[in-house]
Amino acid sequence: MAQHGTAAAANQEEIKRLKKDKASLSMQRALALLETETITDRMNAMQATLCEKRRHNQKSSFWEDKINSVEARTANQEIPGQSISKRSGQKLNTRIPGGLARKRAQAAEQKIDN
16 A cells, blocks of 8 residues: 555656646747747738838839930930030039939920020
């Protein structure tokens, strides 16, 4: 009967150990789920950011192509040797960035020519 008591005590200890292991594994599982959710949230945020950047780049590229097309058409329509600065003796406003300055100058030249 002493063996029976010893075996029962050993079984009780094994049950306690298994319950602790179960609790520990449950905690690890919960932490893993939280980490997975966090990683998923980050990935979704990164994906949204990349999509937004892609849309921005596509729009920028579209408008750059439009500007280049208009600049090319306008350059083909210019009369060589005639410009506002030569006719009026004034310098063009060069503070306006690149293509925009050319477009405005060309529009002004066309108004003068007409």
